[in-house]
Amino acid sequence: MSFDAIVRGRTSGGRLLFTTITALSLAIMYAPVLYLLLASLNPDAQLGLVPPSRYSLKWYFALLDDGRLAGALKESALVGLATAALATPIGLSAALAYRAMTRLRGVFLLVILSAMFVPGTIEGLGLSATLRVVGLAPSWVTIAIGHLLWTLPFAAVVSLIGLSAVRPSTIAAARDLGAGPIRAFVDITLPLMRTNLISSFVFAFLLSLNEQARAYYLAGRQNTLPLYMFGAMNSGASPTIYAFSGTIIVVSVAVVALVFAGLVGQQSRRPRQAPGKTSY
Amino acid sequence: MSSPAAIALDRVTKVYDKPVVSDISLEVPEGSFVTVLGPSGSGKSTILQMIGGFLQPTAGRILFAGTDMTALPPNKRPCNTIFQDLGLFPHMTVAENVAYGLKVRGVDPATRRKCTTEMLAIVALEGYERRRIHQLSGGQRQRVALARALVLDPAVLLLDEPLTGLDERLRQQLRGEISRLHRRLGATILAVTHNQDEALSLSDRIIVLRAGRIEQIGTPREVFERPANAFVARFVGFDAILKPERVDSGIADWHARVAGRDIRCEPPVSRDPAHDYVLVLRPERIRIADPKERSDLGPLTVISTAYKGRDVEVESRLVDGQALKFLISADPGVAVPASGSSIEIVWEPMKPLLLPDALVEP
Secondary structure, rough: OOOOHHHHHOHHHHHHHHHHHHHHHHHHHHHHHHHHHHHHOHHHHOOOOOOOOOOOOOOHHHHOHHHHHHEEEEEEEEHHHHHHHHHHHHHHHHHHHHHHHHOOOHHHHHHHHHHHOOHHHHHHHHHHHHHHOOOOOOHHHHHHHHHHHHHHHHHHHHHHHHOOOOOHHHOOOHHHHOOOHHHHOOOOHHHHHHHHHHHHHHHHHHHHOOOHHHHHOOOOOOOOHHHHHHHHHHHHOOHHEEEHHHHHHHHHEEEEEEHHHHHHHHHHHHHOOOOOOOOO | OOOOOEEEEEEEEEEOOOOOEEEEEEEEOOEEEEEEOOOOOHHHHHHHHHHHOOOOEEEEEEEEEOEEEEOHHHHOOOOEEOOOOOOOOOOOOOHHHHHHHHOOOOOOOOHHHHHHHHHHOOOOOOOOOOOOHHHHHHHHHHHHHHHHHOOOOOOOOEEEOOOOOHHHHEEEEEEEHHHHHHHHHOOOOEEEEHHHHHHHOOOOOOEEEEEOOEEEEOOOOHHOOOOOOOHHHHHHOOOEEOOEEEEEEOOEEEEEEEEOOEEEEEEEOOOOOOEEEEEEOHHOOOOEOOOOOOOOEEEEEEEEEOOOOOOEEEEEOOOOOOEEEEEEEEEOOOOOOOOOOOOEEOOOOOOOEEEOOOOOOO
């Protein structure tokens, strides 16, 4: 049994080894999340072994009665949707600009991507001071502005990847066949980038939903979800917090899974088209 | 008065960091098939892109049927391009691809359907209407691209390396297809290619390009048999090139001296005081002389031989050190000379051409 064969997973021993490593890595990655889910069903679980009868959804039902939580949820949804709705087209514009540029492309990309690495607290503090100078009172709008700055580089990267898959010759062909620049963009570029634009929107929404450092400085009287959680944890961990974390995990996974399934479904449906659907 | 050319380039120049196309003037007559032939980097794709409207010339004018359209964008020009990678729309069906130009023009759906069906029949793709591009073979994709352009009945069809990247069988099939469409539809076609066979078999007229300048314009026969200089000669297969010690003009024939031998040559068709003359020969028309036969050139020392399927390539050296490669038949009856042996060669009844030595830039 050669070393090479083991490394390539060609022997049963090699396969077992790699399966174990993979399983362990995944377990380590997701253990904290799963533990949180467990605790949300039974807050006592964190103290040690308990009879299974004490697992219940009662803390999830308690969430529904929590008015502050409902407010935070609404705020986060509003901020997330506004952020995603703006970050997606602006990210697309950045990608288009990058493609059109002949000089300073590298600098342009670097400037966009650098925004990913600005520490959230510093950006939040700076933005909060700046917006005060401008006279903008803290509200969901100010949070959305902060989140836009945060999500833009990600949206731009997702759009850039999508755009790089659009062959320049397809756009040239559309122009050649009589389409003006806008028509070619709408008929060719946008449909070919659809998958990436949806990803860009979802990505920006989820990033905004989980962002706390910037929101901390920019929020008005109404907290977002992470801010609410942070506050609640500081005043002692309550069972509802676990239930709430559980909700976030389940919802996030569900959204990503839905989008992914939708995209995969769309891809596999593509070749087969219903009769009569051809639009000349 | 003849009608103006379908396309005319009037002293067109394109400069990036340095000139890519320099002061080119050419005409594509209505209904003709013109090919721009040149190696990569000769500026032929740049010319096509300027005609298509994708690049603006630095100087000069581009006229369609006598009208200056230099400043118009691609969508306002009466020509359509078949791009080298075709540029088919992967998110549309075959029918949607073909109908796209009509749709953009605002043609009603019934007419679009009728024209698309007709055009797909012409390129032998009936029944493929609802297929996606990724479900088609390379040859079928080429035909979709042709149909998509031809359905608009363009004044001029531009082909960018139409047969490059296809296997030999497909290339021959498509070459026939393009030729048939050209005759059937009477379309004016301008193609660019680096492939001499493609140019020879398809075109009425060939424009040989090098480094952004025209080296020769002529019919395939003219270019193939009377190349203007050594560059064109090598490009169309005159690979055997000899540098003479001196050249004497004559009335019927000219005489050149190579390695001490006097060689009768065709008088040069073009004279170019910037260059010396070279002798060019088709390597497949040279054979090894019988011992009793009067030879045209020799002695040569055989350096090596290489089997090439139909031919055997012989690499040899003259007494003055010049190398000469030529091809002999690979038939079993023809003896292949041993490396190191001394031979004499014959090329009668062909006479070498005397051409300006334009292999290097003046």
